[in-house]
Structure formats: structure tokens, C-alpha cells
Amino acid sequence: MFGTEGISKAFGGAKALSNVSFQVSPGDIHCLAGENGSGKSTLIKIMSGVETPDKGTIILGDERLTSLTPRDAVAKGVQVIFQDFSLIPNLTVAENIALSTAVLEKKKLINPSKNREIAARALELIGVDLDLDATVRSIPVSSKQLVAIARAMTQGVKLLFMDEATTALTRKEIDHLFGVVRNLRDQGVATVFVSHKLDEVQEIAESITILRNGEVTAEGPIENFDRKAIAEAMTGQEVSEVRLTPELPGDAPTVLEVEALSSTGRFKNVSFSVKAGEILGITGLLGSGRSEIAEALFGMAPIESGTVTVNGRAVKLSGPRDAVEAGIGYVPQDRLSQGLFLNQSIRKNVMASAIERFLGRGGFVKGKDISETVSNWISDLKIKTDNPENAATSLSGGNQQRVVLAKWLAMSPSVLILNGPTVGVDIGSKKEILEIIRDKALEGMAVVIVSDDIPEIVQIAHRVVVVHQGKLGAELSEADISESRLYEELAA
């Protein structure tokens, strides 16, 4: 048996966990669910020895402990697979799997054939075949994750934490991963899946513990929960998954018109149009070209042929600047590297793309106007911060995404393209972000949402197009949009 009993932990004055108990048995797949900031990460850190609890007991097999060092945790079979996998990109698959063992045994010399042997055995244990000599940076994300799992196997894992393991994976890869996890279960490993993707939680977990604000709000076998119940336990409020889609006026003018857009190796002959106030969903598997289409519309990927028309004017998109001038805004998927100046203040981030509208005589910035606008956006989008001068890094994922949104909304674009707008955002924020998008559409903005989050697309889009290998496949109109239909189209 593994788990905790009555664990409490506070940082400074802030309570991170209070009286948290959960249990997972060998051969069990348990889910730890909760929004960002609910205490999931603190719990993982306590179980892996990184943080010491203020109160309570850690249960590892027969042992009941009040504190734990990282080294002890590893020795007792606790392994964590972090979201970034903690791999070393320039070393080979074999080394990434086997070096931990060598480090633990305090080896001075490296034996490459022994490394390969250890790695091959670990990969066999999880039923996976990978090229041992490939460098990790040359393999796909899904394989990187398998390397991280294989490495955990070499450490004699008994309790495996997987932190948001499916974020970067396609549906097919998730199926592979779940196969691997079930295989581990059959070998008696206790697995704790940390996630906030509800459909995946229901698919893989056998039991669940739900945290909110550092407290357990619900627990039990997964059969006792439906999606709504999990979501409510996570958010503490009733979450409705009704469609948010606003009515579309019949006489809305077409704002964005894309015709026969092609770019070799990315997408081919892509045509669609979006009316004012309309929300178009574009979905497809990872690598299908969905992201590339979004990037091309913002001038970040080359367009070789085809035309883009905004408000009746043909625009040439050779860089983001052209797109901004044409009235196109873009919320990127990877907000950390593309959407935000992380170390700059919230205020500067919000104003970044609209700054030219706040230039006074002589090119000086009108500070007062900016402050007013920024505080309007902060209250409008409910960005949780006590000071707009704080760096963007000080915000949680959901709030960072709102800052990115505010940045683009501040320039009032006629077309807003959102690429995975709620990736890594918790349920509560997600709902609010989708509502903001809906409200902007109601005001007449044409919106394109590119996402592989099917429930999200179903909730918000008027129309959905599915991308397959760079080409547009089925187009579903309002009446046909449903989760099952979209999953079918994706698999086609």
C-alpha cells in the first residue's frame, strides 16, 4: 500500500495541503485530479522527498514515515515522470535510460554495452521497441515519454507518478501510453496519474482522489463519478458543458476568406471562410497541419500559393507584422515561448501589440491612457493579480493565457486565431476563457479556434473543419457537431 495519511503542508502562511489522505495499492491505477494550484504538485513533491510535510504520515509499502529524502524515495521505489520528462537531449536513448543506474551505483566508468543491455531490458519490460542509439532529441515526444518510463523501470519502480502525461500526445499516442501503463499495472506497479483531462482520467483510472485548495473534496472508485461530478469536485462549482455557441446573425458579412492556400509539406489547397461573429473550429491530429495553417494565417509559416482576404481586401502575409496590419490577431499554443514576454510586467505584455495606438505627439507613450486600458482588461478578463507591474511569470497558467488574450484583444482585431487556447489551463479558467472568446464573437469578431480538445471545440464552434495530412476533410455544420462525430472524423 502506498499513499499518505493526514498530510498538511504550508508555505509561509499559505496552506498548500491540509489533512490530505489518499491510498493506492500495487497494481492499481489511481488518478490525482485537481486544478492548477490545488496542491497536486506539492503532494508529488512530498511523496518523492523533495518537500517535507508539516504533519502527517507517508506510507510506502510496510513503512510509515514522517519525512523522506529524495534519495530514500528513489530507494523505496518512488519515481516521478515530470511533464518535461527530464531527459538529456544530446545523449542516446540507451544512456538516458541507463545512466541513472550508473549514477546510483556511483560508477566511475561507463560501459556502453552494459548501458544498452540495461536499456533494452527496461524497454522490454514496458513492451516497447526503440532505437537505442538514437539521440533523444531526434525522437518524437511520445517516444521521449516512453524513455522516461523505461528509466523509471530501471530504478525498481513500485510507485510511479505521471504528471500531466498526455499533454503533448495525439490520441493514438495516448492509446499507446495507456497500453504501457496497463502493462505496468499488470506487473504490480502502483501508478498515479496526475491530470485534469477528464475523459482520459475516466478511461485509465480505477480510482480517483480529487483535490481543491489543498483539501480532498472527493475520492473513490472511478465508477462512482461521471465527468460532471469530477468537474464539480475540482472546481467547487457547478460546471455545465452546454454549448456556449452564440446565435449567428443570418446577414453577417464574411470577414476572413481563405482560398486554395498551399505550402509544401505543411498543407494543401486549404479553403474556408469565417463570418463576423462566427467561431470556426479547426481540428486534426498532431502533425496533421492544423497548427501550420494557423501559423500561416499569422504570417509565421510560408504561404506558397492561394489567397487570404480580410474584410474584402486581399492581404499578403509574409510576416506577423503584415498579419497585425491586416487586423489578424494570434494566440499561440506555446504561450511560454511565443505568446508572452515572461519576465516583463503584465502591463507591458497586455500593451505589446497595441502600443502604436497609444503614441502621443512626438512618438511618446501616453502612460495614463495605457494604465486605464490595462486595468480595464485585467478586470474584464478577471486576471488574478494584485499589481499589473508584476512579471508575467508570477501568474498561473490560466491567468497567463488571459494576458495573451488581452494582448490581442487590446488591438481589436477583426480576425482572432487561437491555437490551442486552453492547453494546460484548468477547468475553471477554461470555461471563462471560452466565455471571453464567445463574448468577443458576439461583438462581431471572426474567430478561428485550432484545437485537438474535442469537448472544447464542441462547446464553442459554429462550424468545424477536420484536417487530415494537410488537407481539409469533413466540414461539420452546427447541427452535426458532437463529440462522437468528431472522434469518428479524426480517426477516418
Place this chain on the structure above:
Amino acid sequence: MSYITPLEKRKGLKLWGSPNEIFLIVAIVVLSLIIGLNNSVFFSIATPFDLLRSSLIEILFALGLLIVLISGGIDISFPIIGIFAGYTTVVVMLGLGLDTYSLWIPLVLAAIIGAALGTINALLIAGFGLPTLIATLGTAGMFRGFLLSYIGSVYIANIPLGLDQFSTADLLSVETGQGTLARLHVLVIPILILAIAIAWLLRRTMFGRTVFALGGSEESARRMGMNVRWTKARIYMLVGAISGVAGILYVSLQRKADPYDLYGTELEIIAAVVLGGASIMGGYGTVTGTILGVLLINLIKDNLILLGIPGSWQRAAIGLMLLIGVVGQAISDKRRAKQATVIEEDAS
């Protein structure tokens, strides 16, 4: 029970080096042909022997720097550490009346002085976590100032006997057509052995793999349980020791100890290591590539005049080589990134 099909397996033995090493060899051969066709004096056994002699010390410095670059750092204090150790060793030996034929005394002494200076870098970088460029820029200035003000600023022509004699220790000498002797210095052998030892250190020891891991992802290395700080400290101490040895050997080959020497040579050594394929971002680099890089730089440096290019262009040419090396890396990085996405698309 295979969930993921293997990526394209590597087939056969690796007969060739990396594309970069092949490129360097081709560049050296082509350049030699061009120089030789312009000036037939070039085609003589003396040319490779001279090239090796002028490259030996730089190869030593370059191998030390290679370790730093792979770990994701940079060191610009190493030439100063070299001349500091070399000059101080001579001053100490002469001061103590140790004007002996022994080679071991100066070598060991210089290595110790170099390692001690390297320890200061190690303290700043591993201990206080300073960025490597700033830390070594600062120590380079400090070491040079200390050397010139406290140890000596005069040129010493009478170096200890052993060092003096070693400068003419030839492995073999061949009579050339013009009646002069082409000499191959005996130092070729120990440096070759040292190069092999460093290659082994990087490939086959936990220290070496940790150096690579640091250059790949320091955070991941830490999470794998590797001792990041201690490895960093050892890197800068080791590089200090290697630089100290290189410094005293430089003094020996020059048959003089001049505290103003070696200053500014970091440019061409960094250029050589980068041309040799070591990534300026860390994580990649080979001993073979580094040696080829030094040879190419020296070939260009020594023969610009034969090509009718004024010697004053030397430094510009070396700066250009450094930029070519970095641009080459950026291009191949981009290509590699592209390959990775292609594989990803195939997998999904």
C-alpha cells in the same frame, strides 16, 4: 508486444566521421592544394612538420576548452592561466636555483599553478553560480594584472636547462631538398596520447558523460542524480591544469618566458574548437574535430602570406572562421530540428 515501431535503425559500421570532420579534412586538403599551386615551396615534408609544431600547444589549449564548451560553458581565461603558470614556473625555478635538466619539475609545477587558478574559476562558477563568460572574463583580467604587477613583467631569455633543451627534442628529422632539416617535434607523441585520453575521458567515464549531460540539460542532469556542481568545479580545475601544462610547454618551445605572450589567443582557439564542431550552446563536440579545427586555423594563419594576403588580415580571417563555424552550426541545428518534426509527422 510492441506499441511503437522502431525508428530507422542505424545500419552497418560507422566508417566515416561526422559530416563536419569530413568537411574539415576536405577544407584542409583543398586549401593545401591551392597554396601549393601558388607556391611550390609548400609541397615539402617540412610543411606538415612545421604545421604540427605550430599547432601542438594550441591543440592542448583547445582540448581543455573543448571540455568546457561541451558542458555548455565558455572559458576565456585559459591563455592567461597558461602564460601565468608557464612564466611563474620559470620565475620560481630560477629563484630557487632549480636550473635543472628535469622536465617533470616544471610540468608538475605548472599544472599545479594552472589547477589553482582554475579552482578560482571553479569557485565562481560552481560555487557562486556566476555565468561562465563573465566569471572567466573577470578572472582573466585579474590573473593578468596579478602576473604583470607581482610576478614579473620582464622577458626571461634564460629558461631552465630542461625546458630549453626540450625545444629541440625531435622525434625525427628529414633532410629536405634544399639541404635544411625538416624536424618533427617529439611532443607530437605525448599530445596524441593526451588527446586519446581526453576522448576516453569524455566517452567512457561518468565525469565525461556528466559533462555532456550538463551541456544537454543541466536540470535533467541534476534530476538524474548527477553531481552537477562538483562536475562543473572539476571541469574548470582540469582545464586550468591543462592550460598550465600548455603554458609551460609554450615557454619551452619558444625558449623564452614572456609574460605578455598568449594574450588574445583565445579568439583563434575558440574559433578552432567551434570549427571543429563543438557546439557553442553545449552538448556536442569531438576530440578529432577539435584537432582538425586547430590544424585548419593554423594552416590558414601560417600561409596567408604565401597566398599574397597581408599578415595584418590574420585576425580578421580568424574572426571570420569563428563566425563561419557558428553559422554552420546554426544551419545544421535547423536541419536537425526539421528532421525531428518529419519523424514526428510520420509517427502520428
